[in-house]
Amino acid sequence: MGVGNRGPxxxxxxxxxxxxxxxxxxxxxxxxxxxxxxxLTAEQKKSLEDARANRERRGPEGRPQRxxxxxxxxxxxxxxxxxxAA
Numbered sequence: 172m173g174v175g176n177r178g179p180x181x182x183x184x185x186x187x188x189x190x191x192x193x194x195x196x197x198x199x200x201x202x203x204x205x206x207x208x209x210x211l212t213a214e215q216k217k218s219l220e221d222a223r224a225n226r227e228r229r230g231p232e233g234r235p236q237r238x239x240x241x242x243x244x245x246x247x248x249x250x251x252x253x254x255x256a257a
Contacts, residue, residue, distance in 0.1 A: 183196065208216060 180193065180196065183193075188196070211219065
């Protein structure tokens with residue numbers, strides 16, 4: 172996993188886990204996620220799905236992505252640096 176990776180297993184990147192351990196952790200995570208979803212109401216699940224979709228549309232550092240004229244995604248423009256105080 173690369174630097175800055177924020178995936179579900181990123182917290183374990185420095186532990187040098189075996190393939191078996193990674194598989195068991197992935198299975199545990201999947202089971203816990205299913206149990207979590209089972210206790211949510213339909214409205215809460217919809218809210219969670221909406222938040223996930225919104226997060227996926229955001230770019231690096233949480234900045235919204237804006238489509239270019241050709242429809243391709245590009246990062247939002249950065250603000251110019253402020254001039255030093257006199």
